[in-house]
Amino acid sequence: MSYSPVNTIWVLVGTALVFFMQAGFSLCEAGFTRAKNTGNILMKNLMDFCIGTPAFWLVGFGIMFGSGTALFGAIDPLIMGDYSHILPAGVPLWAFAIFQTVFCATSATIVSGAMAERTKFSAYCIYSAAISLIIYPISGHWIWGGGWLAQLGFHDFAGSTAVHMVGGICALVGAKILGPRIGKYDKDGKPRAILGHNITFAALGVFILWFCWFGFNGASTVGMDSDALMETAGRVFFNTNMSAAVACCVTLIVTWIRYKKPDVSMTYNAALAGLVGVTAGCDAIDAVGAAAIGIVCGVLIVFSVEFFDKIAKIDDPVGAISVHCVCGATGTLLTGLFATGVTTDAGLFYGGGVKLLGIQALGVISVAAYVAIVITIVFLAIKHTIGLRADREDELAGLDISEHGLLTAYAGFAMNPDTTIEDAAGPIEVTGEVPAAEAVPVKKMPTFSGESPKFTKVEIICKESRFEALKNAMMDIGITGMTVSHVLGCGIQKGKPEYYRGVMIEASLLPKVQVEIVVSKVPVRSVIETAKKVLYTGHIGDGKIFVYDVENVVKVRTGEEGYDALQDVE
16 A cells, blocks of 8 residues: 555644644643642543553544444554544554554543543543543444444534534533532522632643644645645634634623623633534534534534533533533534535525434434433442442542542642532530530730830731832831732622623632731831821722731841831941
């Protein structure tokens, strides 16, 4: 057989890009969840690829591409059989095998996000293996391996259904069986917002995925050695980008209207929604169709996330179900409307009637039903043997420490506190008297009796944006030292209500700056009045000033006490 250098290089470059999507999924999932689970999430995204690779080599590839029946390929351990009937023109077997391996790993990693922060690591390893061994390969055989859907003319160019919806269905079933995270819903079933700890990670992850999607979709031409393939690749690249960009614009507008502000995390999810949606038909539609798919997915992602969060009560920390399952299925169906007839039958809007749309719908329903049944069996088997969900104490402490012995993924960095609300009973009333022998005596400490002037501590809580002005004003009136801390807090108004992924954040702990100053020579009233003048805007959240008596001041370096300890004199 004669190999094509151009086709082989094109497939291998696409393979590398699709592999790098693991980094994007890792960052995206870690950013949208809490810091105490970061190490666990990174470990899972590593291991689903490392487990899936030998699993697909041993069993999955043969099932998917073997020349068996219309329902099942062949059991071919180590890929020893003849696959000439399925190989793209000019592409060696092992180049095609590694290309398909990274697609399999992508499907498996989708499940991690929806089940994040509460799944046992051992259980995750087992169901990831099951996805790569049998679940993905069988439905993949139907679609890409010459199976019954391929014979009917089902069109899924790069995997809206074969990869993304399969992973999304597994995520949906898993999250439902697993149950929500502790504190996600109150006693009345109202969802609480559990904020992701690092939006920068999430954003970088999305940009990596967007970049790699050009390989995911573009390299699915599996060739570049003809004018037709080059034209198709260009169209695929353009449509892929168009759908993602339009989806972001639409979601920005929708969230701006619904939440009064454009939602950051939802808009980043929209990019992935547009990418997933266009993946099925990116070769078969024109730019108008790509934009239309972006519009639909941009609207759909918002209402889908809200539906699963508020109505279905399925806790999906990263929106994986909405992005991959809902938009994957929708994009596959929309191909039946917008296909122009260039690489497949024309869709309904381009004079092809309902034939392609019907085939697309049949494929979505049949794959969804098959995957849902098999993965349910897998999850229930795990649940009733080794257990699917982490223990309550482990979940509250974080899976980093409980599953991996990792104290923190951010050694040396201060992180925001976890504000999870436990579903615990109310406070216990304490009655009775403490025996005299066990009581702890309360002692009044004597006041400092030195000859120093009066010391006063002024504590100022203010907005971060006003700190520099406050610092400069304090220096101008003679303050020579201060202690500054970044803190979280709220006043009587419990913070201004905001929305995160469509859920109102109640009793917000807002970021503030706490400035502590001890004065003796500078009049306390001058400090207070200066701070008031600098911080005042007339709006809620200007801050508070607290004044305390201080008994003594000791300078550690010199041992000086009292007034002298506050003076910077050598």
